[in-house]
Amino acid sequence: MRARKSALLLLVGLLAACSGTTGQAPSSTGRTSITVLAASSLKAALNAAAAAYQETHPGVAIMLSFDASSALRTKIEQGAPADVFASADVTNAQKLVDDGFAIGPAQPFAGNRLAIVVPRDNPGRIDSPADLAKPGVRLIAAGASVPISAYADQLVTELGHQAGYPVDFAKEVAANVASREDNVAAVLAKVALGEGDAGIVYRTDALGSSSVQQVPLPAGVNVAVTYAAVVVKASTQADAARAFLAWLSGTEGQTLLAGFGFVAP
Numbered sequence: 001m002r003a004r005k006s007a008l009l010l011l012v013g014l015l016a017a018c019s020g021t022t023g024q025a026p027s028s029t030g031r032t033s034i035t036v037l038a039a040s041s042l043k044a045a046l047n048a049a050a051a052a053y054q055e056t057h058p059g060v061a062i063m064l065s066f067d068a069s070s071a072l073r074t075k076i077e078q079g080a081p082a083d084v085f086a087s088a089d090v091t092n093a094q095k096l097v098d099d100g101f102a103i104g105p106a107q108p109f110a111g112n113r114l115a116i117v118v119p120r121d122n123p124g125r126i127d128s129p130a131d132l133a134k135p136g137v138r139l140i141a142a143g144a145s146v147p148i149s150a151y152a153d154q155l156v157t158e159l160g161h162q163a164g165y166p167v168d169f170a171k172e173v174a175a176n177v178a179s180r181e182d183n184v185a186a187v188l189a190k191v192a193l194g195e196g197d198a199g200i201v202y203r204t205d206a207l208g209s210s211s212v213q214q215v216p217l218p219a220g221v222n223v224a225v226t227y228a229a230v231v232v233k234a235s236t237q238a239d240a241a242r243a244f245l246a247w248l249s250g251t252e253g254q255t256l257l258a259g260f261g262f263v264a265p
Helices: 002-019 040-056 069-077 091-098 129-133 147-160 169-175 184-192 203-207 238-249 251-259
Strands: 032-039 060-067 084-087 102-112 114-119 139-142 177-181 198-202 212-215 225-232
Touching (some): 032 040, 040 203, 040 238, 060 069, 060 238, 084 091, 084 102, 084 238, 102 251, 114 147, 114 184, 139 147, 139 184, 147 169, 147 198, 177 184, 184 203, 198 203
Parallel strands (some): 032 060
Antiparallel strands (some): 084 225, 114 198, 114 212
């Protein structure tokens, strides 16, 4: 009896070993689960995209997590589980490729523009971008490593070249930074709550909030923003991850992103 029991246990073990796979492992619900780490400015759009994709691909479950692109890149470098990284720039995505953490090249999938936002009641009386340099203005910004900061610096530099703007416009704007937040979503939230007089965010963020208003930019002045994504090299669902990115870059995905204000990359 003991010999039969041992043989049975050995057979069960062998069957379990044969059923193992290093490919796309289904979740406990029988669906392939892919984890997407994405820039905070993509939250509304990717939540909608995940829902739409899962509706037409019932065998796939998409798990989403949002933060600043730079923070998410660091998490992946430190071993955080992820299948897809969707960044608000090309730089962070390509760095993962260059350092061996992702499969390249970085794939652009969306574009955006910038917007200067103020609280709905505009207590700082910011009527034009030039007013960002006024003494006493409380400007909410993001941390230096967050992509929006590099884009915002480009915008401020362009504005400083406009006729009628102070010679030291960029320097005066920098002096008005009252706080630096972890990501662009936090910048928008703080401005919406009236905890600052103005902030520079993505145009899609401004369009998605009823608590802020935009300050018009001079004609021809703006900065092109490119979002790029990569499949994480450690992913065990690489095929499913590639399929989702292909869908996001295709007609259906692009139409959905356009509904949230994004443009072609």
